[in-house]
Amino acid sequence: MDRDILLEALSTLTGARVKPYTELQARTVAGPQTLRGGIVRQNELTIDNYLTTIFGVGYGPLVSGQVLKSVCTPAEKELFVNMEQLFDQQFDYDFRSGSDSSRPSRGGESYSRPWGWYRCALRVLNKYPGGNAWLGSPGWREESSPGEWPVSFHGTSIEGAKGIPGSHYKPGPGQVYGRGIYSTPDICEAIQYAKNFTFRNKTYRVIMQNRINPQNRVQTSRKDYWLISIPEGTSPAKEKEIVEASIRPYGILIKEM
Known part of the structure; x- marks a missing residue:
């Protein structure tokens, strides 16, 4: 399956804009000011928070789509994913x-x-x-x-x-x-x-x-x-x-x- 199609599918399921992890790495190198509020880790979608993110329950580094909305402006409603992981x-x-x-x-x-x-x-x-x-x-x-x-x-x-x-x-x-x-x-x-x-x-x-x-x-x-x-x-x-x-x-x- 094409990686870009998978990213679109993840975006559809989470209600966020899901992007490859390499973009987050590039922003981190560019400077922490590019991700306001010190939420670099909160913007990662991993296998550990996938379930609670999809279903919108629990708590953790990334709780859910609802919590993502509360800590990010609409323009920052992004998640970053390492596809291989x-x-x-x-x-x-x-x-x-x-x-x-x-x-x-x-x-x-x-x-x-x-x-x-x-x-x-x-x-x-x-x-x-x-x-x-x-x-x-x-x-x-x-x-x-x-x-x-x-x-x-x-x-x-x-x-x-x-x-x-x-x-x-x-x-x-x-x-x-x-x-x-x-x-x-x-x-x-x-x-x-x-x-x-x-x-x-x-x-x-x-x-x-x-x-x-x-x-x-x-x-x-x-x-x-x-x-x-x-x-x-x-x-x-x-x-x-x-x-x-x-x-x-x-x-x-x-x-x-």
């Missing part, structure tokens, strides 16, 4: 052509492979405590692996979640099943909330592919909506803890329209 190309997969009639499972749930999309893998191997069982065994397979988490898709960015009371994902017109983060095992459903972007006169769509902890997932009255519950009044530190233990993006899906 954020992505892990060995696990990319091109689903743009092909199909199959099988119904594989992941984490004991039915999984529909995202045919028509290109998956750019995030560098999440060995990132979380407890090992990599949540990702399942690598390679093409039909059955779930022991300890594996089910797959879910998430199509709404922080920007897209504005005005959605109590949630980071809109479950449908007038239907909110509780405060927290929504995702769906049905990519066709996630597409309704996908964000589009244009690059070199071509339009693309972007969706996140996640693994979701079956012990922390709430299955709503709609089978195709899963909720990670974050009660009102939860502290930022607890929000971060809940999210990291419950839902983990491991790929970005991109499709040319």
Whole structure:
């Protein structure tokens, strides 16, 4: 996948202008005055803050899109990313052509492979405590692996979640099943909330592919909506803890329209 397309996809998901890390390095060399408020590190998007940035929860060097807005003027609403450290190309997969009639499972749930999309893998191997069982065994397979988490898709960015009371994902017109983060095992459903972007006169769509902890997932009255519950009044530190233990993006899906 073209690096510039990936940067546009990240910009769409975060609501910021995502640029290569080399630009931040150049500005740092030029002088600290080029980044007001001493927020050089706060402007970095890394695998460590990717999850909380996308979902807008927790705290840290870069908390979320909302915090980014509070410390930067609109002209400074930028993030800088080292692509080699954020992505892990060995696990990319091109689903743009092909199909199959099988119904594989992941984490004991039915999984529909995202045919028509290109998956750019995030560098999440060995990132979380407890090992990599949540990702399942690598390679093409039909059955779930022991300890594996089910797959879910998430199509709404922080920007897209504005005005959605109590949630980071809109479950449908007038239907909110509780405060927290929504995702769906049905990519066709996630597409309704996908964000589009244009690059070199071509339009693309972007969706996140996640693994979701079956012990922390709430299955709503709609089978195709899963909720990670974050009660009102939860502290930022607890929000971060809940999210990291419950839902983990491991790929970005991109499709040319």
